[in-house]
Amino acid sequence: MNKKIGFIGTGNMGSAMIGGLISRGTVKAEAILVSDRNGDSLSGAETRWPGISCSTDNSSTVKGADIIILAVKPHIYKAVIEEIAPLVDESKIIVTIAAGVTISQAETMFGKDVKIVRTMPNTPALVGEGVTAYCCNSHVSESEEREIIPVLESFGIVEKIGEEYFHSVIAVSGSSPAYVFLFIEAMADAAVLQGLPRAQAYRMASQAVLGAAKMVRETGTHPGELKDAVCSPGGTTIEAVRTLEKGAFRSTVIEAMNNCALKSKEMTKG
Numbered sequence: 001m002n003k004k005i006g007f008i009g010t011g012n013m014g015s016a017m018i019g020g021l022i023s024r025g026t027v028k029a030e031a032i033l034v035s036d037r038n039g040d041s042l043s044g045a046e047t048r049w050p051g052i053s054c055s056t057d058n059s060s061t062v063k064g065a066d067i068i069i070l071a072v073k074p075h076i077y078k079a080v081i082e083e084i085a086p087l088v089d090e091s092k093i094i095v096t097i098a099a100g101v102t103i104s105q106a107e108t109m110f111g112k113d114v115k116i117v118r119t120m121p122n123t124p125a126l127v128g129e130g131v132t133a134y135c136c137n138s139h140v141s142e143s144e145e146r147e148i149i150p151v152l153e154s155f156g157i158v159e160k161i162g163e164e165y166f167h168s169v170i171a172v173s174g175s176s177p178a179y180v181f182l183f184i185e186a187m188a189d190a191a192v193l194q195g196l197p198r199a200q201a202y203r204m205a206s207q208a209v210l211g212a213a214k215m216v217r218e219t220g221t222h223p224g225e226l227k228d229a230v231c232s233p234g235g236t237t238i239e240a241v242r243t244l245e246k247g248a249f250r251s252t253v254i255e256a257m258n259n260c261a262l263k264s265k266e267m268t269k270g
């Protein structure tokens with residue numbers, strides 16, 4: 001692709017996306033422009049990805065890029081958009097990634113017609129195993145949407161959704177790596193408690209999650225059926241499942257994700 005991609009903000013999510021773009025080879029490092037007010041984030045990006053253009057000046061990113069990804073926290077959106085709005089014309093596409101910032105709110109912040117693609121990525125974008133949900137505003141043409149999809153595919157799988165589903169998507173993919181990391185950490189802690197060396201515990205716990213996820217994806221078998229196949233009658237696994245259910249494992253996950261989606265709704269109200 002011969003487009004230049006700009007990032008305003010290169011913290012947790014921005015750097016995961018840059019990593020995905022470069023390792024997938026969607027664009028060369030020289031086609032990526034980054035600006036950040038945080039010198040440490042900027043120098044970290046410069047060291048990790050030699051060839052990218054780094055600056056503390058957001059306007060240089062906007063001037064040089066065709067696709068501009070706003071990778072700052074939601075409460076910074078208004079200030080950044082007001083700063084860059086005069087430089088954004090119909091040749092540029094704005095990609096938003098913020099929780100709780102709707103297309104209509106971003107349009108109001110720009111105060112003029114701008115092409116906006118609202119997305120919800122997640123940090124596994126760094127290793128090309130992310131999920132990115134997106135929807136476009138009415139100013140993005142079908143051909144422009146076709147140009148954006150390969151950019152999003154650099155991060156992993158891509159799902160087009162109606163904007164009303166963003167709250168659920170934040171719970172099931174934007175935020176969910178955090179719950180999975182907790183789960184891996186807890187499994188490794190238990191293994192360490194039982195005497196396994198920490199490094200082996202992390203390798204085994206994370207591989208079990210990776211392998212189980214791949215089985216769901218690649219066999220198409222219902223997760224309940226896959227669980228049943230691990231639980232030998234009177235065996236070890238059903239003891240663990242009984243204990244998890246006593247602790248309301250599934251209900252706790254459902255409740256947590258419901259609260260996550262509610263928080264996203266609340267953030268939309270500002």
Ligand SMILES: NC(=O)C1=CN([C@@H]2O[C@H](COP(=O)(O)OP(=O)(O)OC[C@H]3O[C@@H](n4cnc5c(N)ncnc54)[C@H](OP(=O)(O)O)[C@@H]3O)[C@@H](O)[C@H]2O)C=CC1
Nearest residue numbers: 009010011012013036037038041071072073074097098099
């Ligand atoms: N983290 C995640 O897993 C996900 C995050 N998101 C969304 O991504 C966005 C970014 O989150 P995240 O990466 O975690 O945040 P971070 O704080 O890690 O990164 C944001 C970066 O932007 C910098 N910044 C702040 N203000 C400006 C400015 N005016 N101009 C240029 N740079 C600025 C910050 O600097 P400083 O440190 O000085 O503030 C920081 O380096 C959020 O809107 C969030 O909702 C979406 C999906 C997943």
Ligand SMILES: O=C(O)[C@@H]1CCC=N1
Nearest residue numbers: 098099170174175176
């Ligand atoms: O916690 C947050 O608000 C952001 C959005 C999704 C993941 N991190």
